Amino acid sequence: MAKTTNILMAGFGGQGILFAGKVTAYAGLFDKKEISWLPSYGPEMRGGTCNCSVVVSDEPIGSPLVTAPDLLVAMNRPSLEKFVDKVVPGGTILVDSTMIDIKVERTDVNVYYIDSTRIADEEGLKGCAIIILLGKAFKELGFVTAESVDKAINKVIPPKKAAMIELNQKAIKIGMEA
Amino acid sequence: MAEKVLMKGNEALAEAAIQCGCRHYFGYPITPQTEIAAYMSKRMPKIGGTFLQAESEIAAINMVLGASSAGVRAMTSSSSPGVSLKSEGVSYIAGSDLPALIINVQRGGPGLGGIQPSQSDYWQATKALGHGDFQMFVLAPSTIQEMVDFVKLAYEVGEKYRVPSMILSDGMLGQMMEPVEFPEKNDQDIPEKPWATNGHQNKRKKNIINSLYIEPQELEDLINERYQRYELIMENEQRAEEFMTEDADIIVVAFGASSRVSRSAVHMARAQGIKAGLIRPITLWPFPDKTIKKSMDTASKYLVVEMNKGQMVDDVRLVVEGKKPVEFFGRTGGIIPTPDEVLAQIKKLAGKEE
Amino acid sequence: MAVVFERPKALSDVPFHYCPGCTHGIVHRLVAEVLDELGVVGQTVGVASVGCSVFSYNYFDCDMVQAPHGRAPAVATGLKRSLPDNVIFTYQGDGDLAAIGMAETVHAATRGENITVIFINNAIYGMTGGQMAPTSLPGQVTQTTPYGRDTSVAGHPIRVCELLSTLSGTALAQRVTVDSVKNVNIAKKAIKKGFENQINKRGYSIIEVVSTCPTNWGLSPQEAMKWLQDNMLEYYPLGVYKDVTAEGGNK
Numbered sequence: 047m048a049k050t051t052n053i054l055m056a057g058f059g060g061q062g063i064l065f066a067g068k069v070t071a072y073a074g075l076f077d078k079k080e081i082s083w084l085p086s087y088g089p090e091m092r093g094g095t096c097n098c099s100v101v102v103s104d105e106p107i108g109s110p111l112v113t114a115p116d117l118l119v120a121m122n123r124p125s126l127e128k129f130v131d132k133v134v135p136g137g138t139i140l141v142d143s144t145m146i147d148i149k150v151e152r153t154d155v156n157v158y159y160i161d162s163t164r165i166a167d168e169e170g171l172k173g174c175a176i177i178i179l180l181g182k183a184f185k186e187l188g189f190v191t192a193e194s195v196d197k198a199i200n201k202v203i204p205p206k207k208a209a210m211i212e213l214n215q216k217a218i219k220i221g222m223e224a
Numbered sequence: 225m226a227e228k229v230l231m232k233g234n235e236a237l238a239e240a241a242i243q244c245g246c247r248h249y250f251g252y253p254i255t256p257q258t259e260i261a262a263y264m265s266k267r268m269p270k271i272g273g274t275f276l277q278a279e280s281e282i283a284a285i286n287m288v289l290g291a292s293s294a295g296v297r298a299m300t301s302s303s304s305p306g307v308s309l310k311s312e313g314v315s316y317i318a319g320s321d322l323p324a325l326i327i328n329v330q331r332g333g334p335g336l337g338g339i340q341p342s343q344s345d346y347w348q349a350t351k352a353l354g355h356g357d358f359q360m361f362v363l364a365p366s367t368i369q370e371m372v373d374f375v376k377l378a379y380e381v382g383e384k385y386r387v388p389s390m391i392l393s394d395g396m397l398g399q400m401m402e403p404v405e406f407p408e409k410n411d412q413d414i415p416e417k418p419w420a421t422n423g424h425q426n427k428r429k430k431n432i433i434n435s436l437y438i439e440p441q442e443l444e445d446l447i448n449e450r451y452q453r454y455e456l457i458m459e460n461e462q463r464a465e466e467f468m469t470e471d472a473d474i475i476v477v478a479f480g481a482s483s484r485v486s487r488s489a490v491h492m493a494r495a496q497g498i499k500a501g502l503i504r505p506i507t508l509w510p511f512p513d514k515t516i517k518k519s520m521d522t523a524s525k526y527l528v529v530e531m532n533k534g535q536m537v538d539d540v541r542l543v544v545e546g547k548k549p550v551e552f553f554g555r556t557g558g559i560i561p562t563p564d565e566v567l568a569q570i571k572k573l574a575g576k577e578e
Numbered sequence: 579m580a581v582v583f584e585r586p587k588a589l590s591d592v593p594f595h596y597c598p599g600c601t602h603g604i605v606h607r608l609v610a611e612v613l614d615e616l617g618v619v620g621q622t623v624g625v626a627s628v629g630c631s632v633f634s635y636n637y638f639d640c641d642m643v644q645a646p647h648g649r650a651p652a653v654a655t656g657l658k659r660s661l662p663d664n665v666i667f668t669y670q671g672d673g674d675l676a677a678i679g680m681a682e683t684v685h686a687a688t689r690g691e692n693i694t695v696i697f698i699n700n701a702i703y704g705m706t707g708g709q710m711a712p713t714s715l716p717g718q719v720t721q722t723t724p725y726g727r728d729t730s731v732a733g734h735p736i737r738v739c740e741l742l743s744t745l746s747g748t749a750l751a752q753r754v755t756v757d758s759v760k761n762v763n764i765a766k767k768a769i770k771k772g773f774e775n776q777i778n779k780r781g782y783s784i785i786e787v788v789s790t791c792p793t794n795w796g797l798s799p800q801e802a803m804k805w806l807q808d809n810m811l812e813y814y815p816l817g818v819y820k821d822v823t824a825e826g827g828n829k
Contacts, residue, residue, distance in 0.1 A: 075228065083401035087255070110400045274659040279684075282682075283685065286646060286656065289643075289646075289652075290645075290653035291657065291659065298660070422660075431641045433642070434644040435644065
């Protein structure tokens with residue numbers, strides 16, 4: 047049976063949502079999967095909520111708009127509240143518990159709470175909180191390989207920001223061990 | 225083979241145009257096509273091309289008219305409300321037998337509408353973008369790779385038959401990223417344009433680019449000649465993709481973004497034992513009536529899925545001529561239908577309603 | 579036998595359709611003479627606008643494009659950006675340039691679009707049968723101001739050269755007329771300067787020619803010329819409004 051992972055990442059603008067989506071998409075690409083990446087756009091981007099749909103699949107992708115995620119990465123409370131009920135039964139939710147002070151009440155999904163914004167700040171990884179969550183997701187769901195994730199980070203970060211590569215690699219590692 | 229890269233549809237399309245030799249871009253800001261203009265503004269100055277932010281959509285399309293008259297590959301891009309403003313210029317371009325590339329990254333309408341993806345400009349693109357008897361060559365990509373590949377096709381067909389070409393995209397295809405690869409060479413074989421107004425250099429008779437014909441007979445003759453070219457386009461340039469149609473009982477007809485959703489729904493229907501298939505028109509004008517006609521041998525029912533209130537369904541019904549039922553399902557206003565919604569419609573047609 | 583007068587080479591051997599007493603014919607000839615003198619006919623592309631002068635594509639013996647109403651500056655922009663070493667000019671009437679095409683005009687000028695604009699201001703729409711133009715004078719009777727242009731209802735006429743002279747991209751804004759030998763000579767010099775500016779890449783040049791429309795004014799050719807002198811020149815003073823080549827060119 048062909049495998050498709052529908053991923054939804056959501057939070058505030060500026061939390062690196064689209065960047066994390068790109069890293070995931072490129073990792074899928076390096077694993078020779080079919081992938082798609084679709085951002086929310088328009089006025090809602092202006093300081094408001096921001097989300098990004100990523101699909102990683104073994105077969106050509108139909109709709110790139112993720113309405114029933116297998117994996118939800120929630121970076122703020124409005125995003126969790128908006129999408130928590132859309133996650134498929136048996137799906138996974140990653141919660142940045144620095145930013146979100148509520149718990150998921152559903153019992154048919156796997157939920158991981160990681161204090162990622164606080165950890166990122168303490169480890170000198172400001173802005174990498176979502177990457178810590180991604181590390182966790184890669185480890186738990188295994189929809190892309192660690193090698194491809196590393197290649198993806200090198201690909202997505204432009205040369206003039208090369209210093210960020212190491213920070214993101216560290217963030218992934220922290221997430222995988224969290 | 226070139227490396228696959230991830231690109232937004234809008235940016236991939238812009239890069240494809242550059243690789244096809246387009247050095248003249250004229251546009252006006254509007255969501256959700258913004259990345260095309262932004263990409264052009266970054267790239268054109270580096271390659272000796274022109275990026276010009278016009279004072280209006282109207283000015284932009286007329287700058288394209290001027291550049292096309294000069295014989296170069298030019299383009300403009302916009303989204304639905306902006307394309308309405310371009311209609312005057314497009315009519316003049318068609319009436320002057322000029323090729324030109326117009327991109328519509330559709331959003332919801334009418335009026336200012338919304339900014340989310342839509343397919344509600346199908347009628348505008350295929351029936352009446354502007355006054356007068358005329359057609360455009362209209363392509364509907366459904367992947368980012370097609371956003372790239374269709375730019376070349378749009379230029380080539382437009383130049384061959386001297387007609388304007390439109391790529392009818394939408395906010396979803398414009399904004400999303402998918403892996404894409406660019407052909408090695410795309411700007412070969414750009415044909416000579418002996419009709420161009422680029423200065424006769426005292427070596428030939430003067431050329432006139434014009435759409436005014438005061439004598440009715442002269443105008444009718446010209447339009448008849450143009451319609452003979454349209455006949456050739458209808459004969460030679462129809463394109464459609466068939467997916468699982470060989471034995472299909474229920475055929476879904478959908479283009480662009482909605483065809484992606486429909487493909488997933490067809491997959492799901494097959495898994496449930498329903499013989500469903502998909503016909504995806506790639507050229508919206510000429511409408512691929514040959515493919516639809518052929519499918520009537522096996523299909524018993526049709527379901528047309530669009531992101532509007534039912535526009536292409538008219539063309540399907542014209543081909544089917546009432547011989548089979550043609551049902552319609554659509555979402556509009558910027559909403560993308562889900563595969564489950566389409567599947568439910570397929571099941572209803574199959575008599576397997578839950 | 580010595581030739582003392584002949585058709586400029588830049589004019590095709592086609593009779594004009596213009597009405598008796600209309601000054602389009604004179605202005606066409608002046609433009610053609612200038613193109614001949616500059617030796618640029620072979621590299622020139624003209625843009626005809628909508629109005630009586632739309633048929634100028636039949637008259638000038640260079641490549642010609644006919645633009646939608648008001649859009650000549652945009653079409654010329656597309657041509658010039660594609661053919662930067664060619665000579666591109668527009669020939670526009672007052673309705674085309676100052677009403678429906680005002681946005682295109684102002685923006686071509688402010689971009690310093692390197693083109694030459696011949697602007698025929700005869701204070702009326704000729705082709706459609708004599709309606710109020712953006713340059714129709716206060717009190718002027720037209721088909722759509724049958725009681726005379728009432729400025730409280732229909733607003734005031736636009737002085738195009740004055741307006742465009744405020745823009746940094748404008749190289750030349752000069753108003754001329756062709757009511758006398760002296761003024762015809764001044765007009766030709768201005769038109770020549772407009773084309774020379776383009777060849778020297780100085781930016782947007784506009785030569786406004788205050789013109790007649792005997793047919794729609796309901797006057798004989800002589801009366802029309804007198805009406806122009808008595809009425810139009812007061813509201814539209816002749817002169818140089820901006821000239822980047824002259825010291826203190828601003829009037």
